[in-house]
Amino acid sequence: MDEAGTSEKEPVTVVVGLVVEADAHLMAIEAAVSEILGGVPSQYRTQKNFVFHAKEIWGDSRMREGWTQAHRLAILKSMMHLPRRFGIPIVLSMYRRSAQFEGIESTGMSVAQFQHFMAFGNCIASADRYIRDYARPSEVGTVVAEDVPEMRRFLARAVSLWRENSFSFSPDQLIPTAKEVEQGFLRQVGDLRVTRLRRNIHFVEKGDPMLMVADACAYGFRRFLAEQSFGDEFVEAMLGGRLNIDDYRGPCAMDNFYSHPRTI
Secondary structure: OEEEOOOOOOOEEEEEEEOOOHHHHHHHHHHHHHHHHOOOOHHHHOOOOOOOOHHHHHHOHHHOOOOOHHHHHHHHHHHHHHHHHOOOOEEEEEEEOOOOOOOHHHHOOOHHHHHHHHHHHHHHHHHHHHHHHHOOOOOOEOOEEEOOHHHHHHHOOHHHHHHHOOEEOOHHHOOOOHHHHHHOOOOOOOEEOOOOEOOOOEEEOOOOHHHHHHHHHHHHHHHHHOOOOOHHHHHHHHHOOOOOHHHHOOOEEEEEEOOOOOOO
């Protein structure tokens, strides 16, 4: 799991999770990430503290010399394409900064931090639902997330909180997508609970290969949801198609994406 858009000035906070089957995916993904990183110009790749970070690669002016926009775009798209390439489901949760909450002061978090926490928990619940629907009955999952020091003590409680408290949106609280309006019925599920994830979260540093992939995907979705340039291209790299931005204009949203033929 990784996040994007968590600073106060950002219009939307995004948390992305990759539902990874360790035996099937990890070694293949690590090899693919290593291959992609081999395309980073040597003057950056060989820096002592170099870590793939999508926001820096795309937006940091210090990473422009000898590295064209077209080449950086290709690198980002290659990283974002890996979940689809290997059949790894993506779970997405987002909160717009304009979303209204009561009682945030009592949590000890700022608005942006609270929205990060909520998006994180909802993303965990979406991943848990995928595991309940498609994994073997005996399978459980472990959450692996970036170690963000100022958020760790809050995020560490997320699995337990969503395990002990189920959250539900009633049908009248769900905003129908354009396709649901056309079809005349809701396919969304408003049930947010966790039953198949272990309570303890494994926090890792930014250089973890799977975290790099999650970072790229979170950045791609954030640019799309903030309606910034290349957002549609990033979504197409991840999903093989476009999304309707009107389906995501509400205060918050959760979604699951996967390339296998089964449907939720």
